Amino acid sequence: MRIGELAKQVDCDVETVRYYEREGLLAEPERDQSGYRSYGVSHLETLQFVRHGRSLGMKLVEIRQLLNFRHHPDGDCSGVDALLDVQIKRVEEQIAAMGTLKEQLIALRGECEQRQTNRGCGIMRSLNQAIQVRQCPCHREDKGTRAVTSPVKAHPPPG
Amino acid sequence: MRIGELAKQVDCDVETVRYYEREGLLAEPERDQSGYRSYGVSHLETLQFVRHGRSLGMKLVEIRQLLNFRHHPDGDCSGVDALLDVQIKRVEEQIAAMGTLKEQLIALRGECEQRQTNRGCGIMRSLNQAIQVRQCPCHREDKGTRAVTSPVKAHPPPG
DNA sequence: TCTTGACCCTGTAGTTGCTACAGGGTGTGC
DNA sequence: GCACACCCTGTAGCAACTACAGGGTCAAGA
Structure with a gap:
């Protein structure tokens, strides 16, 4: 899906999505032939995770840590x-x-x-x-x- | 008094005082022959007023309004x-x-x-x-x- | 075919209330 | 003369976005 669709699904701003990408919270997506970002389900999930953390008042640095834990499921919790x-x-x-x-x-x-x-x-x-x-x-x-x-x-x- | 003394009296940072001056919350003081800022009692009072407002969670724009009211004591409250x-x-x-x-x-x-x-x-x-x-x-x-x-x-x- | 409008792109600047330098000048005590 | 505390201006950084500017792309309708 394109960025507008993704943003709509998690109810946030397109600019915010790009911001998270810049900040390394969201992996850089593929691009279609026009250079438009093309997102998959994993991006949607990560974005939801981030927004959920934010809604719980967490800072982006903290969410980054949580994402890290998520990527290393066998580590100590x-x-x-x-x-x-x-x-x-x-x-x-x-x-x-x-x-x-x-x-x-x-x-x-x-x-x-x-x-x-x-x-x-x-x-x-x-x-x-x-x-x-x-x-x-x-x-x-x-x-x-x-x-x-x-x-x-x-x-x-x-x- | 000089800026360091003023800042100490209201328990805030020297940089913060200069910041308030830049933002127009604190009147520009006189300067001594070395170019150092020289503050009087009215500056101290205004600064205390500002910090008090901040301690009550007010924004600087709001404090600016209050200062305005203070300067027009005969206006409607x-x-x-x-x-x-x-x-x-x-x-x-x-x-x-x-x-x-x-x-x-x-x-x-x-x-x-x-x-x-x-x-x-x-x-x-x-x-x-x-x-x-x-x-x-x-x-x-x-x-x-x-x-x-x-x-x-x-x-x-x-x- | 042309046009309109919605969407996308990058890059940069603004927001709030400070805080933290860099790079220099001044004042005072020993 | 020197050290050290203090002062100056100017600029950049923080957090988490938000808001442009200036341009490209695409699909639908006339």
């Missing part, structure tokens, strides 16, 4: 376990950080008692106060134990 | 509200997606009954099965209602 453990831990940390973040945002949102001017808005007052005296939840504690700690580094907000 | 609402909604969506993700990962992790070869590993079997028959939790339902739906697009796993 402990690497597969370890990879998933890393992933689970990462997700748990993110959930915790997000929970704190949400609380802070909701607290901040509550500061706007009624719509008025920016000057009077409790949210802006809060944000500005945080600057002056570091009294907001994010800055209250000392560096090491801040709520969503130095999060800009530790877990840069996704998106 | 409803924009401030709206910005926070967007942020809260985003965080809530992420928390929900992460929760689903975690369940899926833990289910997958449970597939590895005992350490053996990659071929025998339940995790790899599961991942491969997902390819063949789309029976894993992520692919079981139809596109529109998939668990962590086309999530690679919708909420690309945070890096």
Whole structure:
């Protein structure tokens, strides 16, 4: 099948497929006489594997490792376990950080008692106060134990 | 104060300060006779405001808007509200997606009954099965209602 | 036969929020 | 005079795509 068909089957972009090929995640397919890529079932399977990994939040480097395991079915599977453990831990940390973040945002949102001017808005007052005296939840504690700690580094907000 | 001192005070990198200047988030400071940047209190405050916004998961474009509101204290504050609402909604969506993700990962992790070869590993079997028959939790339902739906697009796993 | 439109190709640049150099200048203490 | 910490500009890299530009191919319809 051609690239458009393949992409449609796994519900992703044609450009993404070419990107995976460039990155070595997808084997280079044959070409037809016009130079168009011609894919077989194994390509489809690999692509599905990759997209499945991505949907589980895995990075491409990690998926590359999984593909490696897949190509060496007689190797020790402990690497597969370890990879998933890393992933689970990462997700748990993110959930915790997000929970704190949400609380802070909701607290901040509550500061706007009624719509008025920016000057009077409790949210802006809060944000500005945080600057002056570091009294907001994010800055209250000392560096090491801040709520969503130095999060800009530790877990840069996704998106 | 010089850039190193400023960066230290807000606990961020010197390069980051220069980056914010380039991006127009931080006003260009005066220079001393050697061409070194020379910052005052207002720069410190703005920088703290920016970092605080980042720690709350806001994007730089959003922080830019907040800075705008800050510079127009007599404007209508409803924009401030709206910005926070967007942020809260985003965080809530992420928390929900992460929760689903975690369940899926833990289910997958449970597939590895005992350490053996990659071929025998339940995790790899599961991942491969997902390819063949789309029976894993992520692919079981139809596109529109998939668990962590086309999530690679919708909420690309945070890096 | 010509044309239209959908598809394909390569190559490069943009996105976000930094981070990390390279290659140089400045300031301070000994 | 020297070492060393700090500063400067400019550019490139990261992840995982996405979005062109500028061109080729193919099949259907007039």
